[in-house]
Amino acid sequence: MDPAESIAAAIAAGAAATATGVEQHGFSTAYHAVRTLISERYAGVDLTAVEADPRSWTSRAALIESLRSTAAAADVELTDAADHLSGVLARHFPDIAGAIGVSLHKVRAGAVRITDVAAVGPGVVAVDTSVDGSLEIGGVRSGRESPPPPMARP
Known part of the structure; x- marks a missing residue:
């Protein structure tokens, strides 16, 4: 996966975990860190559709395109935060991580x-x-x- 795909996958998995009401193992903090970096640095990147339906390939493809059209995919702090979120999900919530x-x-x-x-x-x-x-x-x-x-x- 390229950085834009990895970030989008982390957002989708994070949104899926949020829908289950998970608030443990540092998940919420890791997810909000990724969301905050995107909202503060890349105002044109809209997470709404992926967060509303994390399993939608159409929404995820649109997010990937949006991330690629900005500098988000090259943002080391953002990609590190997304990798951290993915790691938290994979360690503590493999069913959610596996959904993507x-x-x-x-x-x-x-x-x-x-x-x-x-x-x-x-x-x-x-x-x-x-x-x-x-x-x-x-x-x-x-x-x-x-x-x-x-x-x-x-």
Whole structure:
């Protein structure tokens, strides 16, 4: 995932967790940090649609485009905050993190390459996986709604 896709995925997972009423393990603080950075620095980036329906691929694609059209995707503090949020969710709320695709836990590998994943549901899950050599997973689609085609790189 490029930075814009990672930020959008973190926002979607955060919105999904918020909808469940989760307020523990630093989740709320991490989610609000990402939201605050976006609202203070990138007024043109609208999170409303993704927060209203975190599983909507259309809303997430629009958010990704919006992040790419601003300097948000190159903002190191924002990408670090989004990575932190994703980590909190993956550690403490794997079901929510898994709803957006790819949930890795204790992976030990020579090489792992995961590409082109779009999921509403588990997508790819690797729990306590060990790989000698290489593991390549690509073109995964999952869930109830048709995910969008892979995003073109700018």
